Amino acid sequence: MSRTANAVTALSRPLAVAAVAGLMLAAQSPAQAASVATWDKVAQCESGGVWNINTNNTYYGGLQISLHNWQYYGGTSYAARPDLATKQQQILIAEKILADQGAGAWSCAPGTGLATDHADPYPTAVTRVGVYHPQTQAFYLGNNAGGTVASAVFGNPGWKPLTGNWDGVNGASIGAYDAATGTFYLSNDNASAAVSVKFGNPNWVPIAGDWNGDGKDSIGAFDPSTSKFYLTNDNSTLATSFVYGSPGDLPVTGDWNGDNKDEVGVYHPDNQTFYQGDLSGGTYKVSKFGNPGWLPITGDWDANGTSTVGAYDPATSKFYLSNDNVNAATSFVYGSPGDAPITGAW
Ligand SMILES: [Ca+2]
Ligand SMILES: [Ca+2]
Ligand SMILES: [Ca+2]
Ligand SMILES: [Ca+2]
DSSP states (O other): OOOOOOOOOOSOOOOOEEEOOOOOOOOOOOSSOOOHHHHHHHHHHHHTTOTTOBOSSSEETTTTEEHHHHHHTTGGGTOSSGGGSOHHHHHHHHHHHHHHHOGGGOTTOTTTTTTTOOOOSSOOOOOEEEEEETTTTEEEEEOSSSOEEEEEEOSOTTOEEEEEOTTSSSSOEEEEEETTTTEEEEOSSSSSOSEEEEOSOTTOEEEEEOTTSSSOOEEEEEETTTTEEEEESSSSSEEEEEEOSOTTOEEEEEOTTSSSSOEEEEEETTTTEEEEEOSSSOEEEEEEOSOTTOEEEEEOTTOSSOOEEEEEETTTTEEEEOSSSSSOSEEEEOSOTTOEEEEEOO
16 A cells, blocks of 8 residues: 555556566475475365365365364355365365374375475465655565565556555566546556456545455555445455544555454554554554654565564655564665555565
């Protein structure tokens, strides 16, 4: 999320990508865990690799998880039954079964490497920061050490930047919001718009997050006049709406509780306080961070699965990132005065 000035319009003006090397991140390997490739092998044996299968044999989905295990290990937060959940959601619950019961929970485990894989199927990526130059519509995707991973020009003057992993693969990419018309433009390649959609009303504040834990970010909007959030999981249908915060607040998003689903929150500029909420108007945590005039950011800076706060001082172009919502773990200069901060796991 970030804010820029008022809106002028024209046709989508894309292009210019400069891809630079990305850092590889060391992923921690849980004791009992398995890569997606290994789970695919198990699924091939269990269900022919059909992730939405339901043959009424009391086991469901690609990994033939029983309803009891699905409920016991928290699967109902995704869907009523495994076959109604996404592949990633089935694997996330299967990981819990594997860690708790071992590979013997699957009769198909022998020969797949399930017992010995130990790879994290969905390693959490570090959230990185970047900046958006309103004057040139240039996005600079940084590496949290003052360097640049990629840059791109996208959108038109007056549009607001946003970022997300819209397609669920290859990390986060950019997007833009035309506040004059309430139209979102989402790019998967940092060049062309894969999605163009009107959502909400003009002059709302765009946000993005993985509200349903399917591995894909989708859009949302915050009406600053009513402090009401509007979220969608498919970039078009309203999934939920609720009031949180006060007029004048700035919206923030992140997975505060580490359940692989993003929540929303607000930042009160007046007292530099973050209110990290849930998706129904409640509060998970309250954190004071930053100084007057700084802009709020949030992200999983240490890739431990939970999002924490940060701030960008637009006067000095300095980022401050906290892993405990209290102290700055790192700070560095990136961007130019007047830039808007952006964040994402690119
Ligand atoms: Ca992506
Ligand atoms: Ca999602
Ligand atoms: Ca969460
Ligand atoms: Ca974290």
